[in-house]
Amino acid sequence: MNIVVCMKQILDPEVPARDFRIDAARREAERGSASLVTNIFCENALETALQSGGNITALTYGPESAEDTLRKALAMKANAAAHVAGEGGHPLHVAQVLAAAIRKLGPFDLILTGRESGDWGAGQTGALLAEELGLPCVSFADKIEVMNDGGWQMADGKASDSSAIRHPPSAIRVRRQTDAGFETVEAQPPLVVTITNAEHNVPRIPKVRDVMMAHKQPLTRFTVDELGVAPADYYEIVELAIPQKETRCELLDVDGLAQRIAEITAAL
Amino acid sequence: MKEPTREIYWNISHIWLMYALLVPAIAIGAWGIWRRVQRWRRGKADASRFDRPTLRIKRLLDHSLAQRRNPIFHRLLTWGFIVLTIATIIVALDADFGTAIMRGRFYLYFQSLTVDVFGAFVLVACIALAARRPRFTPLLAAIFVIALTGFLVEALRIAATHDPWAAWSPFGNLIAKVVPVSVVAHRTLWWTHLAITFAFFAWLPFTQLRHIITSPLNLYTSNLAPIGANLKSVDFEQERLGVATLDDFTWKDRLDFDACTECGKCTDACPAHTVGKMLSPRDIIIELRDRDEGSAAIAGAAAAQALWECTTCAACVEACPVFIEQMPKIVDMRRHLVMDEADFPDGMQSAVMSLEKRGHPFTGTQATRVDWTQGLDVQHVSAAKDADVLFWVGCGGALIERNQKVIRATAQLMQKANVKFAILGRDEKCSGDPARRIGNEFLFEMLAKDNLANFTKHNVRKVVTPCPHCFNTFKNEYPRYGATFEVQHHSEFLEQLVDEGKLAPAREDGVTFHDPCYLGRQNGVYDAPRKVANATIEMERSRNKSFCCGGGGGMSFVDEPSDQRVNQERANEAVATGAKTLAVSCPFCMSMMEDGVRGRMRVQDISEVLWASQQPVIPSVARDLGGRGAMNVPRSPTRPGPSLTLGMTEGEQN
Ligand code: SF4
Ligand code: SF4
Numbered sequence: 055m056n057i058v059v060c061m062k063q064i065l066d067p068e069v070p071a072r073d074f075r076i077d078a079a080r081r082e083a084e085r086g087s088a089s090l091v092t093n094i095f096c097e098n099a100l101e102t103a104l105q106s107g108g109n110i111t112a113l114t115y116g117p118e119s120a121e122d123t124l125r126k127a128l129a130m131k132a133n134a135a136a137h138v139a140g141e142g143g144h145p146l147h148v149a150q151v152l153a154a155a156i157r158k159l160g161p162f163d164l165i166l167t168g169r170e171s172g173d174w175g176a177g178q179t180g181a182l183l184a185e186e187l188g189l190p191c192v193s194f195a196d197k198i199e200v201m202n203d204g205g206w207q208m209a210d211g212k213a214s215d216s217s218a219i220r221h222p223p224s225a226i227r228v229r230r231q232t233d234a235g236f237e238t239v240e241a242q243p244p245l246v247v248t249i250t251n252a253e254h255n256v257p258r259i260p261k262v263r264d265v266m267m268a269h270k271q272p273l274t275r276f277t278v279d280e281l282g283v284a285p286a287d288y289y290e291i292v293e294l295a296i297p298q299k300e301t302r303c304e305l306l307d308v309d310g311l312a313q314r315i316a317e318i319t320a321a322l
Numbered sequence: 323m324k325e326p327t328r329e330i331y332w333n334i335s336h337i338w339l340m341y342a343l344l345v346p347a348i349a350i351g352a353w354g355i356w357r358r359v360q361r362w363r364r365g366k367a368d369a370s371r372f373d374r375p376t377l378r379i380k381r382l383l384d385h386s387l388a389q390r391r392n393p394i395f396h397r398l399l400t401w402g403f404i405v406l407t408i409a410t411i412i413v414a415l416d417a418d419f420g421t422a423i424m425r426g427r428f429y430l431y432f433q434s435l436t437v438d439v440f441g442a443f444v445l446v447a448c449i450a451l452a453a454r455r456p457r458f459t460p461l462l463a464a465i466f467v468i469a470l471t472g473f474l475v476e477a478l479r480i481a482a483t484h485d486p487w488a489a490w491s492p493f494g495n496l497i498a499k500v501v502p503v504s505v506v507a508h509r510t511l512w513w514t515h516l517a518i519t520f521a522f523f524a525w526l527p528f529t530q531l532r533h534i535i536t537s538p539l540n541l542y543t544s545n546l547a548p549i550g551a552n553l554k555s556v557d558f559e560q561e562r563l564g565v566a567t568l569d570d571f572t573w574k575d576r577l578d579f580d581a582c583t584e585c586g587k588c589t590d591a592c593p594a595h596t597v598g599k600m601l602s603p604r605d606i607i608i609e610l611r612d613r614d615e616g617s618a619a620i621a622g623a624a625a626a627q628a629l630w631e632c633t634t635c636a637a638c639v640e641a642c643p644v645f646i647e648q649m650p651k652i653v654d655m656r657r658h659l660v661m662d663e664a665d666f667p668d669g670m671q672s673a674v675m676s677l678e679k680r681g682h683p684f685t686g687t688q689a690t691r692v693d694w695t696q697g698l699d700v701q702h703v704s705a706a707k708d709a710d711v712l713f714w715v716g717c718g719g720a721l722i723e724r725n726q727k728v729i730r731a732t733a734q735l736m737q738k739a740n741v742k743f744a745i746l747g748r749d750e751k752c753s754g755d756p757a758r759r760i761g762n763e764f765l766f767e768m769l770a771k772d773n774l775a776n777f778t779k780h781n782v783r784k785v786v787t788p789c790p791h792c793f794n795t796f797k798n799e800y801p802r803y804g805a806t807f808e809v810q811h812h813s814e815f816l817e818q819l820v821d822e823g824k825l826a827p828a829r830e831d832g833v834t835f836h837d838p839c840y841l842g843r844q845n846g847v848y849d850a851p852r853k854v855a856n857a858t859i860e861m862e863r864s865r866n867k868s869f870c871c872g873g874g875g876g877m878s879f880v881d882e883p884s885d886q887r888v889n890q891e892r893a894n895e896a897v898a899t900g901a902k903t904l905a906v907s908c909p910f911c912m913s914m915m916e917d918g919v920r921g922r923m924r925v926q927d928i929s930e931v932l933w934a935s936q937q938p939v940i941p942s943v944a945r946d947l948g949g950r951g952a953m954n955v956p957r958s959p960t961r962p963g964p965s966l967t968l969g970m971t972e973g974e975q976n
Binding site: 066068070071072073087089091258259260261262263265266 | 660671675680685686688693748762764
């Protein structure tokens, strides 16, 4: 089974609030002292793929620094990695770029993305990617089972044996998280699945040996031009601001207390 | 009167039989030793074990003859053993090599009196040690019987020969008064004594008594550097990283195993063991010693769990009478689990992940590295070209809210003393100590190289830090990567400022001091922090015998069972002194001790105690400094989950 996992490098969402700045004019977050990390849901997606077994390609679209995300994916034991150099951008554009790259790298049985990224949190790329590729999409999934040799094979949560699933699976069963609980759907591959976090897809810690090896592995490289994708301009960020929290304290007199409370509640 | 001596082999014939027995005894003993030597030789290389011979000889004498770490009875036993062995050799030289040295004064003072007294020492020591053990081990019993039969043979000879010099063997003479005159008994016992003694020497290399031979070798080749410099470096070209099987240990590690006397002093001193955890450094050493060539170093889940209970406090190393290095072996085995297997406790995993991503080990902190500077005029190194000192704050200092007060106090003290210092602020990264002690040498090297590059860039010549872990790492571990800068712990630096009259000495009373393992035991700094905080009350275990706070070796990132907390044990000891203030000098000790004393006494860093003494005395204000603040970093941070709260909440999943 061939799986591609789309991954994004983002500004560390754990940067202390006091250190977080934005460039209002350019409508972007400032890097400041924040580290660049792999979006956690993308790591959950990779972990889910590793547990399902198969031949896994990690794919990212981003600046040069995004190579770190791919190296980490290789260290976690993805089989191959591909980098589309560019600045990223709006979800539709990203989906178009990823789709173009996937067409070049494929065919794939399963295309995984995180449910959303920890920086903008738009949560659109997965669904738009499915649209671009003309494939069905299952969102908010946390578990994948694969029909293999006539039986359902559950990820055991540990081994990543790329030979475990030899044939393209005839069906894939996906568990979704919903507001009310879980929903299990069966689908014919190929399909796109967006992954959310769960107890059982916490990204594994790579072995140091694998980290060292990962730095020597070759990457497939593309540019946006090579893929022939034009910038998407279907939406625009009009304003970007950090919400200001205001707290006020007013000491009330006992006289006329009831009236003042009524005024305040009315104002709220 | 004739020249004092005695007839050797009186009443004994067929002396050839003695030599006939001696040959196989020596052969078996030598073969036993040779097998062990071969085992050491199969170990990996370890350079730097033979430099500075004078120091090594001194250590050998201090700890094999003077035996500073052993109880008096063990010393008596050793000395008795040595004296009796020498006496036996003298007998052989005199009787069978015709040297005639067993004569006159030498005979009286040494061969009679000294030997007699030391023989008595051996008997007394055997009983005393057996009482402590608390049983007569076969080995002790054998020594006891050898000494006892020796006395009986002497007594029988004195009784039968009316030896005119008998008074010079007071104990033998005493026994002679109660034994019958019997040449048969003498002859029988003489051969019995000889047979047991020879058998004992043949048997010796196959028991832990081999330490009679191995421990002097081990002492001579022991580590001369401070314990803090004890960890080996890792060759990343190797097939395995760290120690996975017995083959990965060095010859010195293997000699360590064989030098163990099984005395248990290490385990008695071990904080993890003391609070009821599985870890026992003694058992680790013995298990490794008895393991076969090529077999796995870490046996089973239980042993692996014990490795993750070690705080790397080095109490074991300090306690061992033969200088076995237990803690570095634990780190060696951790290295394999971390780097080759990626199999280690969750809390430590998140610390490692955070170190990789953010350069500090805490997850979920909202503090920044410069929060503590608010309202203080502190400059970044790039803006302070004339700074003499780089004030290295450390992650624990900058990012744990309670410790920010400590950092402020230290900075204010330096400002008061007109020290020109600067900080690295947001450019600081973890020194790498937790990564190294957890076992991720790869990550440690990356952090060390990053920091060193920063130091070089800013031309740093001198570093002062309130964190003993950073201090130890800079001092003992960065030189390997080319560091040449001077480093001082803030206790040493503040002591100097007080001595120079630039700061008023601390005038606080009722202060007790908790030695941080990485400042005290591992680097020998004991007096400076006591002086800075005017700490005059000592806990039961202090200085080199101090008891760990429980936070080292990555342990501050894991959840301890509530009934097995090292910090509780230590906090109770501090409270028991009746002191008002518990002074600490390490950000991790601060967290651990505050958590442990739970309001029963005040916990302050030595710099806070000293800073309070710089103020004019206004009692109500002075009391208030550095009170117990809540820690904002959880003691056991969980793995970073998603930072977004969109969609599902944790409770809704599964
Ligand atoms: S270093 Fe400390 S915790 Fe570790 S085994 Fe030795 S005494 Fe025990
Ligand atoms: S390692 Fe040292 S302290 Fe521990 S039992 Fe052996 S000899 Fe004693």
